[in-house]
Amino acid sequence: MALYKWFFVLGFIFCLCGMATAQESGVPPDSANIDTISQSIPPPAPVTDLQAFDTRNDHGHSITLKWKKSADDGAGNNSVIGYEIYTWEPNMVDSMAQLRSEIDQVRAAIYGGKKTGEDLKKKIRTLKDQYDILLEQLTVAHAGYPEGGEWRLVDKVPAGTETYVHLGSKEKLAEGYIPDYTDLYYRVDALTADSVVKTPSVVVGPVQCYGQWFNTEQVPVLITVILFGVLILYFVMLARKGKEIYVRPIGGIEAVDDAIGRATEMGKPILYVLGLGSVSDVATIAAFTILQRVAKKVAEYQTDLIVPTYDPIVMSVAQDVVKSAYYDAGRADTYKEDSVFFVTQSQFAYVAAVNGIMLRDLPATNVYMGKFYAESLLLAETGALAGSIQISGTDEIAQMPFFIVACDYTLIGEELYAASAYLGREPILLGSLKAQDYAKAAIIILSILGIIATVLGFTWFTEFFHVTS
C-alpha cells in the first residue's frame, strides 16, 4: 500500500515541478503578408460534381449540397474567395411573402391597438386562407421548373467549403419555409474579389426533402441503450432469484442510521434538504428514495423530521413519500402534514430560511441530497456552526469540494445513486449496481482499446463513438 502512496505522491510532485519550471518556446506568428489582388480577374473555374440530396436523419425541410471546389480555389489562379448558393423558386413565393407581412401587420394592429375590431380578425382569417391556398399550389409551381420562377440567393460560404446544408424552417408561416416532397433545384456560383466576375455551376435537381422515421446516426446509442437495459434486467432477475450481491461500504450511508439514532437520543429533529432540483432531476429522484428510508427510520424512532423544499412539485412528492414511509412503519398517526413544506422558489431566500431553521431548531443531523448550486457552502457551514452531523450527496461536480470540506460525510456523484439501492438492501435495486459496474468495466476496456486504436491509427474505432448532436 505504502508503495502506491509514495509512487503517487512523488509522481504528482514531479508533474507539478515539471509544469512549474516549464520554459516557453514557440514563435509568435509573423505579421501578415499583404496579398495583392490583380485588377482584372479572369472568370474562375466552376465547381464540379455538384450533388443535392435530402438531409439524412432529420425532420425534413432541409437539403444537403455537396460539390468539389473550383480549380481556382486555393490552386490555379487562386481567385475564388467564396461561393454563393442559389435555389430556384416560383414567383408565387413573392406573393406569399407579401401575405405574410400583411398578416404580421394585421396582427400588430390587433395587439398593439387598444380595441380589437371584429373586422381585423376576419381580415386575418381571409389572409390566412389565401396563404393556405398558395401553400397548396406551391408543390405544383415548383414542379413547373424552369417556367414562372427565378434563381434566388440562399447563402454565401467562404472559399474551401465543399458542403452546405440548406436548413429551412418547418413553420409554414415562417420565412425560409421549405416544403417537403417538392421538387427543388440548386446551383452554386464561384465568386471572385470582383463581384461581377463569377461562374455558375450546372443545375442539380429535382430533389425532394422529407423527414425520416429512424436516425441511423444514433445506432451506437441505441445499441448501448439495449445492452445496458438487458444488463440491468438480467442482474435484477438474478437478484430476485436470491443471488447474493456484494456491495462495498459507502461511508455516508452507513452514517445515516447512526445519525438518526443520535438525534433520537438528543431529542432533536433531523433536517432533510432536497436541494434546488426539480422532480425532473434524477438526483432528486434518488434523494426521494433516500428520504423514504430516512423517514421510515425517523418514524420508528419517533424523532422529528423537517423537510423544507424549494420546488412545489418536489414538495408534493416529498409529502407523499414521507407520509407513506410513516404508514409503512406503522406510525401513520404520528405523521405531521407540515413537516414537509414549501419555502420559496428563490435560491437565496430558500437558503436564508433553511439557515434560520438550522440555528433555531438545532437539528442533530442535516442531510443534503440532490442538486445543489452556490448555496451548498452556505448551508453546510451554517450546519457545522450549529454543531449538527452533516451528510451530503450531490451530482453537481462544482459543489462537491464544498460539501467535502464542510460535511462529515459526502456521497460523491454516482455514490448518491448507489446509496438509494444500498440503504434499502433490496436485492432488485442492488442488481442494477452490478449492471452499472459491468458498464464501467466496459468503459475501461473500451478506453484501453481506444487508446490502442489511436496509437495504431485506426480512426474508424474512435469515429464510431463520435455522436453527432
Place this chain on the structure above:
Amino acid sequence: MKRTTVLVMVGAIVIFGISWVLKSMSLTSTTDHYIAKGFAITFAAFLTLCIFSFLYKDNPFYKFAEHLFVGVSAAFWMSMGFWSTIVGNLIPRVSETLSNYFKVPYHPESYNPFYFLPVFLGILLLLRLSRKVGWVSRWPLAFIVGTTAGFNFIRYLRSDFIEQVSATFVPLLVDWQGIGHFFSNLSLSSTGQFVAMLSNWVIFFGVLCGIIYFFFSKEHKGVFGGASKIGIWILMITFGASFGYTVMGRISLLVGRITFLFKDWLSLIS
C-alpha cells in the same frame, strides 16, 4: 423583551432615521424623489447589514430580513411565472379570445386543443389539497417523472457516457519519432512533446483510476484497491484545486457588497 434588546432596537431605528435624513439631503441635487430614494438606499443598506449580522449570530434583524425575503421572493416568482408561463406560453396556444383578452400574440399555427390537457393535469395536482381524491394528483406527477426520466436517460447516455468515453481516447504518444528523438529533444516547455504526453497520460490513468473508485460490487483490494486509492486521491486534488480557484469569485462578491455600503450608502468613496 430584555432591556438590551429594546435598546438595540431603538438604536437601530434612530440610526436608520439619521441615515435616511442625511442620505435624502445628499440626494436633493440629483433627484426630485430624494426622500423616497434616500429611504430606499438606507433600507437596502439596512437589509445588507441585517444579513451580515448573521455572521455574528442569529438575531431578530436577520430573522426580519429572512422572512421578508421569503415572502417577497415567493410573490415575485409567482407573478413572473404567471405572466411568462400561463399568459406567455399557454394562452396563445389555447384560445384566440383569451389571447386577445390578455393582448398576447395568438399562435394559430401552434393552436392545440391538447394544451387543455396540462391544464387538466395541473388541476388534478391541485386536488392534492383534498384528502379524499388526493391520490389523483399522482397522475400529473407520473407524467412529469416519466417524460423527464426518458428525456434524461438519453441525454446522459449521449453526453455523459458515449461522448466522454470517446474523449478519453487521447494519444499517449504525441508526434512520436522514436525514443532517441524523444530524449534528445526533451524539454519542459508547456507546449512541448513531453508535457503534452505527460498530460495525456495523467488524463488517461486519472480517468481509469477514477472509474475504478466508483466500483461498488467489487472489494477494493490488491491492485484494484490501489487503483481505486489513486482515483480518490486525484478526486481530492481536484476538489482542493477547484475550492482554491473559487475563492477569487467569492471575494469579488463581497467586494461588490462592501462597495455598495461604502459608496452608495455612506458615500465614503467616489
Place this chain on the structure above:
Amino acid sequence: MKRELPFVLVFIFGMFMLLQYFVPHEKSEWVYEFFLAWTIIIGIFALALGIWSLFKVSVDKIKMHRPGWGYSYVTLAGLFVMIAFGFTKRNGDAWGLYHLWWILGLLCLGAIMQVRAETNTGRKKMYFVVSLVLLAATVAISIFDNTWSFHFYTSEGLENTLFRNFFDYIMIPILSTMFALLAFFIASAAYRAFRARNLMATLLLFAALLVMSRFNPWIPGAEYVAKASTWLMNVPNLAAQRAIVMGIGLGVIATALKVILGIERGYMGKG
C-alpha cells in the same frame, strides 16, 4: 388502479421520450416539444400549491403561536404586497390613494390573522369587525380611485415602479448579500477543514494552497505557481471530472431506466 396507474403512465411517457430520440420525424418532434411545454405549465399550478403551503405554514405558525410567529407577519406582508404590486399599476403621474390602499390591505390581512390567532372570543369579534371595515375600505378605494388600476390581463404590473423598487431595494440587496456571505464561509471552511489529518486531507490542502497562492506578490516564482495551477485545473481536474461525470451518467441512466420500468418506486407514495 389507484396504485398501478401512475406507474403505467410513467412507463408509457418514459418509453415515448426514450424512443423519440431515435425518430427525427417532424411528428415525433412535435409531440416531444409539446410534452416539454406541458411540464412547464403543470409547474405553474404546482407553484400555486407551493404558495398555498407557504401561506398555510405561516398562518398556522401565527395561529398556534409557535416560536418566532411574529415574523410570519413579515412573510405574509411581503407576499401580499409583492403580489398586489405585480398586478396593479398607476395610470398617470400621481399615485392617488394607492399607498393608502395597500397599507389598508396589509392592515386588513393582519386583522384577519389576528382573528385566527386570538383565543379570547371578545377580542376575536373585535378583530373580525375591524378586518371587515378595512376590507370594505380597500375595496372602496380600488373601485373609486382612478389614478391606478388592476392589471390582471397584461403584465404591466411588472413595470409598476413599486414592484421594481421592491425588487431592486429589497430582493437584490438581500440576495447579493447572502451570496457574499460565501466569502466569509469559504474562509472559515478552509480554516476548519484544511488540516493535514491524513493523506487525502493533505492532498486537498496542498492543491488548495497551491491554487490560492497563484497570485501572491510575495511568493517567489509566482509565475510558476500560476502555471502549475493552470495545469492542475486543465489536466488532473479534467481527468477527475470525466471520471465523475461518467459515473453520474451511469447512475442517472440506471436510475432513469429503473424508474421507467417501475423497479424503483421510492419517489411515489403508496397510501
Place this chain on the structure above:
Amino acid sequence: MFYPGPLVALVDIGRTISLVIIGGGLLWLFIRALKGKEVDRRVIFLFIFIAVATPILFPITFGEKATRVVKAVYDKIESLPAGSTVIISFDFDPAMAPEVQPMANAITRHCLVKGHKIIFMSLFATGQALLTQTLRDVVETEFPDKKEEVDYVNLGYKAGNEGVLNVIISDFKKMFPTDVNNIPYDSIPALDDVSSCKDVDLIVSIGGGKPGVKEWVLFVGDPGRVPVACGVAAVVAPQMYPYYPKQLLGLLGGIKGAAEYESELIHNYPRFKDVDTPGLRMMGPQTLAHMVIITFILIGNLSFFIKKRKDRQ
C-alpha cells in the same frame, strides 16, 4: 486645496492599517496557535472583512509585475511602430464587463499613447454599449486630441458571429459599409490602408464567451496569419492557455491580468498615474483576502499539530 497629496496619505493609511491590524492580529493568532488554541470563526470573519474593506476604503496596490503572458501583449503593442492599426473587439456582455472592461480600457490607452490607429468593433450585441462607454470614459476624456475616423474608428456591432469574421478576413467593407456614425468606409481616413483583417498589425479580442477569442484565432488569426492577443474572464482563462503561444501571442486572464497590464502601463507612462485602475483596485482586496485565508490555513495546521503532539504526550 488644503493638503498637497491626500491620495498619497490614503495609500499610506491603507498600508498601515492592513499591516498593523491584519499583520498584528495574525501574529497574535499565530502565538495562540503555538499554544494549540483554535480560532473562533467570528475572528476569521472579522479578518476577512477587514482584509476586503480596508483596500476598498484606502486603495492599496501591490507591486503587480506583468507575467510573461501579459508582458507579451504589452511588448507587442509597445514594439509596433506608431501608426500601426490595431483591432480591439469588445466581445463581452455586461455580466462579464467588471472583469474584462478594465483590460479593454488599459489596452486602448496604451494603443492611443503609442499613436496606433484603433478599429473598435464588437461581436456581441450588448458589447456596443460597453464599447461606447470605453470611448466616452477613456478616449474622449483622456485623449481629447484624438479624432474619430482619423485616429480611431468605431465600427460597432455586426450580427453573424464567426460569419462576420469569415467575411472581414477578406473584405472589411462588405461587412462594415459604414461606421456607427454612418460615414462610408472609403471616406474614413483611419481605414485608408485597411481593406481586410490581413492588413491590421494586431487583433485584440476582449471577452471569452462565444463568439470571441477562439473564433478570432480560428477564423482570422490562423488563416490570415495576423497576431491575436486576448483578454478573458478568469473562469475561461484555463481553456485559452492551450492556444498560447502559437496561436495567441499573449493573454490577460481575469482581473489579475488587467491589474498586471495597468501596473506595467503606469510604470512606463507616468501620465497614467492618476487614471482609474479598476484592475489594480480590485486586486488589493483579492490579494489581502487570499493571503489571510492562506495564513489561517497555516495557523490551523500549526495548532492542529501542536495539539496532536500535546495529546500524545
